[in-house]
Amino acid sequence: MNSRDLRYFVVAARELHFTRAAESLFITQPALSKQIASLERELDAQLFVRRRDGVALTAAGEALVDFAQQIIELDQEARHAVRRATSSARTLTLGFWLAPGQEMLRMIIESFSTLYPEIHLELRRADWSKKGAGVESGESDIGLIWLPLGKRLRRLKFHRLGLESTVIALPTGHRLASREILYPQDLVGEISFTVPNAGTSFSIAGAEKPRAPARIVTTIDETLVGVASGFGVCPFTESVARWYPHPGVTFVPFEGDAPAEYCVVWRAEDESRPEIRDLVRATVNAWSSLAVTNAAT
Numbered sequence: 442m443n444s445r446d447l448r449y450f451v452v453a454a455r456e457l458h459f460t461r462a463a464e465s466l467f468i469t470q471p472a473l474s475k476q477i478a479s480l481e482r483e484l485d486a487q488l489f490v491r492r493r494d495g496v497a498l499t500a501a502g503e504a505l506v507d508f509a510q511q512i513i514e515l516d517q518e519a520r521h522a523v524r525r526a527t528s529s530a531r532t533l534t535l536g537f538w539l540a541p542g543q544e545m546l547r548m549i550i551e552s553f554s555t556l557y558p559e560i561h562l563e564l565r566r567a568d569w570s571k572k573g574a575g576v577e578s579g580e581s582d583i584g585l586i587w588l589p590l591g592k593r594l595r596r597l598k599f600h601r602l603g604l605e606s607t608v609i610a611l612p613t614g615h616r617l618a619s620r621e622i623l624y625p626q627d628l629v630g631e632i633s634f635t636v637p638n639a640g641t642s643f644s645i646a647g648a649e650k651p652r653a654p655a656r657i658v659t660t661i662d663e664t665l666v667g668v669a670s671g672f673g674v675c676p677f678t679e680s681v682a683r684w685y686p687h688p689g690v691t692f693v694p695f696e697g698d699a700p701a702e703y704c705v706v707w708r709a710e711d712e713s714r715p716e717i718r719d720l721v722r723a724t725v726n727a728w729s730s731l732a733v734t735n736a737a738t
Contacts, residue, residue, distance in 0.1 A: 458495035536574035536581025569636035632673035
């Protein structure tokens, strides 16, 4: 099994619709169907059955999903490990799903560069399909992410920076946009944007059934444009509303979700590296300094 076919399979399993999956992969639907058929022949098992509104996973498909994701992640991790080992320059990468305000990044860079002027610090924004903002796969050395309260990621250590409440992003002209607070029952029937990463906090917990199907999104720009265009609503944390204002989007506080943990994460095997410890420490100090400043104002 090659990693490309497995990646195609995972996206199709996520979307349960070959046309949408092909669009997100930037390939044609016939090309996707051909690769899935090739994978099914190799495994001698049917992975999908067609339905009127898309496809569904067979028992064999369900059994493959987790293993396919693990193989993809190991493939990425191996490639990045080789790239790091053959690189002549010393670099560390700070990954994030959403940039936490330029002031915090500036403080991290300045503090870390004072200790390690010989190490180049790169910044990388990962889409929400990257667990740990790319830390697990080796694309990033540390990451800034949100986790549902009590949720942990495999092989990652973390330090909690703070707890954040949930807000709902709505089109500015939405019937609920003028409300002071929203509850799960208010969102029954609303199409919700969600992200393709079960490790994140961006999903609406506690909303009563039945609910309309969720739309999958992978970036903040895609989500805000979709919300402003009236395609759906989306839960975020309060800092996202502060960092990413949009003229067509209104953020309303939400009661019904537990707070999310905003964390800095790193690989467990890197914990002994002093430069990783100091980069984590610089991140924690920057967040604490900004928290004190925000509280004072």
